[in-house]
Amino acid sequence: MTAPLLELDDLxxxxxxxxxxxxxxxxxxxxxxxxxxxGIVGESGSGKSVTMQAVMGVVDSPGAVEHGDISWRGRxxxxxxxxxxxxxxxxxxMVFQDAMTSLDPxxxxxxxxxxxxxxxxxxxxxxxxxxxxxxxxLVGIANPGPxxxxxxxxxxGGMRQRIMIAMALxxxxxxxxxxxxxxxxDVTVQAQIVDLLIxxxxxxxxAIVLVxxxxxxxxxxxxxxxxxxxxxxxxxxxVWSLFDAPAHPYTAGLLKATPAIDDLPxxxxxxxxxxxxxxxxxxxxxxxxxxxRADAACASAPPLTHPAAGRDLLxxxxxxxxxxxxxxxxHV
Amino acid sequence: xSSVPLLRPDAAPLVEARGLxxxxxxxxxxxxxxxxxxxxxxxxxxxxxxxxxxxGIVGESGSGKSTIGRALLGRVPLSAGSARFRGEDIxxxxxxxxxxxRRHIQAVMQDPYASLNPRMRVTDIIxxxxxxxxxxxxxxxRARVDELLDLVGLPPDAGQRxxxxxxxxxxxxxxxxxxxxxxxxxxxxDEPVSALDVSVRAQIVNLFRDLQEKLGVSYLFIAHDxxxxxxxxxxxxxxxxxxxxxxxxRDDLYTTPIHPYTQALLDAxxxxxxxxxxxxxxxxxxxxxxxxxxxxxxxxxxxxxxxQCRREAxxxxxxxxxxxxxxxxx
Ligand SMILES: Nc1ncnc2c1ncn2[C@@H]1O[C@H](COP(=O)(O)OP(=O)(O)OP(=O)(O)O)[C@@H](O)[C@H]1O
Ligand SMILES: Nc1ncnc2c1ncn2[C@@H]1O[C@H](COP(=O)(O)OP(=O)(O)OP(=O)(O)O)[C@@H](O)[C@H]1O
Ligand code: SF4
Ligand code: SF4
Ligand SMILES: [Mg+2]
Ligand SMILES: [Mg+2]
Numbered sequence: 001m002t003a004p005l006l007e008l009d010d011l012x013x014x015x016x017x018x019x020x021x022x023x024x025x026x027x028x029x030x031x032x033x034x035x036x037x038x039g040i041v042g043e044s045g046s047g048k049s050v051t052m053q054a055v056m057g058v059v060d061s062p063g064a065v066e067h068g069d070i071s072w073r074g075r076x077x078x079x080x081x082x083x084x085x086x087x088x089x090x091x092x093x094m095v096f097q098d099a100m101t102s103l104d105p106x107x108x109x110x111x112x113x114x115x116x117x118x119x120x121x122x123x124x125x126x127x128x129x130x131x132x133x134x135x136x137x138l139v140g141i142a143n144p145g146p147x148x149x150x151x152x153x154x155x156x157g158g159m160r161q162r163i164m165i166a167m168a169l170x171x172x173x174x175x176x177x178x179x180x181x182x183x184x185x186d187v188t189v190q191a192q193i194v195d196l197l198i199x200x201x202x203x204x205x206x207a208i209v210l211v212x213x214x215x216x217x218x219x220x221x222x223x224x225x226x227x228x229x230x231x232x233x234x235x236x237x238x239v240w241s242l243f244d245a246p247a248h249p250y251t252a253g254l255l256k257a258t259p260a261i262d263d264l265p266x267x268x269x270x271x272x273x274x275x276x277x278x279x280x281x282x283x284x285x286x287x288x289x290x291x292x293r294a295d296a297a298c299a300s301a302p303p304l305t306h307p308a309a310g311r312d313l314l315x316x317x318x319x320x321x322x323x324x325x326x327x328x329x330x331h332v
Numbered sequence: 333x334s335s336v337p338l339l340r341p342d343a344a345p346l347v348e349a350r351g352l353x354x355x356x357x358x359x360x361x362x363x364x365x366x367x368x369x370x371x372x373x374x375x376x377x378x379x380x381x382x383x384x385x386x387x388g389i390v391g392e393s394g395s396g397k398s399t400i401g402r403a404l405l406g407r408v409p410l411s412a413g414s415a416r417f418r419g420e421d422i423x424x425x426x427x428x429x430x431x432x433x434r435r436h437i438q439a440v441m442q443d444p445y446a447s448l449n450p451r452m453r454v455t456d457i458i459x460x461x462x463x464x465x466x467x468x469x470x471x472x473x474r475a476r477v478d479e480l481l482d483l484v485g486l487p488p489d490a491g492q493r494x495x496x497x498x499x500x501x502x503x504x505x506x507x508x509x510x511x512x513x514x515x516x517x518x519x520x521x522d523e524p525v526s527a528l529d530v531s532v533r534a535q536i537v538n539l540f541r542d543l544q545e546k547l548g549v550s551y552l553f554i555a556h557d558x559x560x561x562x563x564x565x566x567x568x569x570x571x572x573x574x575x576x577x578x579x580x581x582r583d584d585l586y587t588t589p590i591h592p593y594t595q596a597l598l599d600a601x602x603x604x605x606x607x608x609x610x611x612x613x614x615x616x617x618x619x620x621x622x623x624x625x626x627x628x629x630x631x632x633x634x635x636x637x638x639x640q641c642r643r644e645a646x647x648x649x650x651x652x653x654x655x656x657x658x659x660x661x662x
Contacts, residue, residue, distance in 0.1 A: 044500065044529045156394060186392030186556065188593075191600035213530055216602030220609055239606045257534040258604050261559040261586065267541070268534035268563060274499040275529060 003074065004031035005175050005207055006055065006092065011068035013047070013054050022278045024050040024063065026231035032175060037201060037208040039218040039239070041254070042228030043275045048211045049097055051228075052177050056094050057084060090120040093168035094177040095161075097211075103152040103160060103167075109136075110148030113167050120171035135166040140192060158189040165196070176200075179211040194221055215258045219243060224310075227251045230276055230286035236312040247307055247318040249291045285316070293317045336384065336544045336566075344419070345380035346550050347404065347518055351413030352377040354399050373399045374574040376413070378648070381518070384544060386551040388565030388582070390558060390597065396574040397554045401520045404552060405439055406430065417518065435465050438511035440504070442523035447507055448495040454481075455491035458510045465514065480509040483546075484539060501532030508539065512547075522554045533560070540564055558601050562586060567654075570594045573629040576648060580655035590657035592634050628660070636661040 013025035025047040032038050040048050053059045055070055057077070070077045072091065077084040096102040104112060113132045117123040123131055129148070136144035139162040152160055161181060168176055178197070182190040198221065200206045210221060218225055218239065225242050227235045227250065235248040246252040253271035273290035276282060282289050288298040297316045305313050308321055355370035374396035381387045389397050402408045404415050406422045415422045417433055441447045448457055458480055459473040468476055474491075481490055484505040495503055504524060511519055521540070525533045537560060543549055555561045561568060562582060569579040570591065578591040589595045623629050628646050631637040640660050648658040 043531060158393065186597070187558070187600040187602070188392065188596045190602075194602075214602065215530070215604040219604050219606040220602045243604070243606050254530055255604070257531055259534070259559040259563055260604060261562060261598070261601050264563065267538050270534040270538065271531040272535075274501050274532060277499075 002033050004033050005073060006032040006209075007069075007071045007074075008051070008055070009069045009071070011051065011054060011070065012066045013050050013059060013063055014066045015063045017062060017279075020279050023231055023281075024278060025054065027068070028228075028231075028233055029068075030226055030233065030236070032207050032209055034174065034207055035201065035205045036224065037197075037210060037222045039222035039225040040209060040211045040228060041213065041215065041218055041225060043230070043250075044213070045275055045278060046228040047231040048228055049179055052094060052179055052209065052211060055092065055177065056088050089116070090171045091173055092175045092177065093171055093173035095164045095168050095179065095181050097179040102164065105152055108149045108151055109155075109163050109167075113163075113170050116167055116170040131170070135170055136163070138169070139163070139166045139196060141166070158185045161185060162193065162196075165193070169200070173206070175207045175209065177209045177211070180213070181210070182212075182214075182217065190217075197221065215255065227254070230278065230281055232286070232314060233312070234287070234314045236310075237308075238310050241308065241311065245319070245321050247311065247313050247321055248315050249293050249317075249319060250287050252319050253290075285314070293319075336386075336541060343383055346383050346385075346418060347381040347552070348416040348419075349377050349379050349400070349404070349413070350416075352400070352403055352410060352415055353412040354396075354403050354408050355411040370411070372411070372574060374403075374571075377576055379569060379576070379579065381550050381552065383517070384548040384550060385567070386544065386553050386565045388561040388568040389552065389554045389571060390556070390561055390568060391571030393556075395571045397571055398522050399574075400571070401439070401522045401552060401554055404518075405437060405520055406434065431465070435461075435467075435514045436517045438514055438516040438519050440507050440511050440519060440521045440524045442526055445500070445503065445527075448503060450494060450496050452494070453491065454493055454495065454498075454506055457495070457506065458491070458513055461510065461513050467514070476513065477509075480512055483512065483543070484509045485535075499532070500528050501535060504528060504532075504536055505539070508536075508543075512543065512549075515547075516549065518550045518552075520552045520554075523556065524553075525560060526556060537563055558586075558597065570597070573623050575629065575658065576656075577630065577659070578655075578657040579648075580652075584652070584655050588652075588655075590651055590655070590662050591630075591659050592636050592662055593630050594657075595662075628658075 008028055008030050011025055011028045012023065015022040015024055028051055042048055050059060050063065054065050065078065072087050077087065110132055113135060114128045117128045117131055132148060133144045141147065141159060141162060155163060182193050197208060201208060212218060222239050224236065224238050226233045227248060229250050235251050242251065243255065246255055256269040257271055259268055271290055276286055284299040284301050288294040302314045302316045307313055307318060353372065353375045355372050358368040358371050377400055379387060389400065391397050399408065403410060404422065410423045417437060420433060422433065455474060455477050458477045462468045462473050462476060477491055478488060481488060486502060486505050495506060498506065525536050528536060540551065541564060553561065553564050565582050567579065567581055568585045569576050570593065572593050578594045585594065586598065589598055624631055627642040627644055631641045638661055646658045646660045648656050650656050
């Protein structure tokens, strides 16, 4: 197995607010290898974005990494501030959840992409202009030349999203983190962006972390999936085994609650109850007040187990896994 | 899934839009420039909604879905056409008549965070329309609120709390309880579940169905998610660039789509099953917002576009019983 590009080790991120201390990320460990696409799914507020913000070093105040480490190609980003600033934005680029707020409304898109090229690639002048046009064409902006002067608001939502991707790619990163890159878009435009990501991955060997609510998107694009609930990764598996046989009751509930377009049961399956308040989590397993399998054991925190090859799990009473249904066997 | 059966399939429609059109003023780029022509957000929209019926509206971002909803709520003036409720023109109403009609038409909006006053207690938020319309006050209003909280599945003590102490799904329930307080016959639900967590989305969709079954409410249900729309609607209209391009009974749209945009929408829906992966999913390309001055508005992205399409806009015609589409070549 190739060495990972990005590694998180027991990462804890907290926010100290007037309402008290919120542990948004409570001990997350994960690894992303070259050319791999990792999906991160989970409840709203489960810490997906904050985890990735920590990787990029842009956690909003009053948040801070309180514990754990983040490393790039085996070297800690937290220990070496100067080096980390170069790696972030160049080797690791991120498309943020809200495209409109991460583009500067006052500067043309040509200027903004040019800035990335100058800072991370040392490309300026006519070469930068040519490269910018190339990048915009790559993400499917028609006739980009005359549009370099446009301000962000002069593009539609879907186009802005693609401009964000072009800007992230300008630095030629080895890892692209995309936080809900298609949420606001209609599915025809979403499909174009998914095609683009697949092409970049296959052509450039780009590694991708895709943060999303949309299990359809995960099924379409990802190799591996990490499921987050209340600041922890509760289950990790390759995408095929996860969809075939979710082991964590939350993962199972999430899959059941996602209606397929051609499957019309009388009522949709639901997960009862509501997501927990991050400043007031239940003790032990944070899912236990909503979990159909919970019992007294769940009042203490479940240990990390490996019920099958490539699967990590935090649960006392997982859904039974089929015996030896290895993903490779099913797939070659 | 069978939809909730229609209450009175033969009765006159509850809501009717005929040639409904809305334009927005476009600001000048600079004060010395000429005022630009208004932007025609939706044009020539025709549909009707029966008693206890749900009309789903789908279409891409910016296509005019919310504008249609706003027009039926009387929140934007029509530039042409009409919107009628029980035969009365909504936009033509004023004063008392407007208020009498408006109480039967309520809205549930996309953002459960922005649409509730954070300083009010939930009881007061839900009771407010009752008091404003002089329907109930005091103990009577409180009793009604308790009933409503129960109906939408919130705990009885919820009334004493402020919206900030509820999750997104619970806030959406508060919004629905508030809309139901007036016992409306018609609810405009504009992306009511888009902002919600996957795990609570299904709860709210089931609630909408239950309420229709129990109370016979009609809905205009606007959503991005084609699977959700299929679950709640009786009929569905597909909007593209301000026009209805296809409309049919729910299942016909999914099994026999006619318009190339509808087909592209359905083909592009990701399937939550990694074994059904497709490569090269995008069947239409090209850019959003490129709306031609003449002809079919979908032509720049359409795989079937021909000369005629670029010259003449296709009319919305009946292709099969209850199934209309606007396309020259499909
Ligand atoms: N600036 C902040 N101040 C205080 N708390 C914050 C801040 N940013 C995030 N949080 C808290 O951290 C937790 C994790 O938030 P995060 O944005 O990572 O969730 P998420 O999983 O990305 O959710 P979503 O799917 O809704 O985007 C939440 O409880 C949130 O309230
Ligand atoms: N107040 C306004 N002034 C000017 N233009 C507007 C206004 N409101 C909407 N528009 C424009 O009218 C068109 C239709 O907008 P509308 O909000 O109805 O779209 P929508 O289909 O609901 O989109 P979404 O899925 O993104 O909510 C868009 O091009 C939008 O930019
Ligand atoms: S540990 Fe217990 S409560 Fe938590 S998911 Fe597993 S069974 Fe459910
Ligand atoms: S009228 Fe022509 S351009 Fe428009 S959808 Fe039909 S084939 Fe395509
Ligand atoms: Mg997020
Ligand atoms: Mg809208």
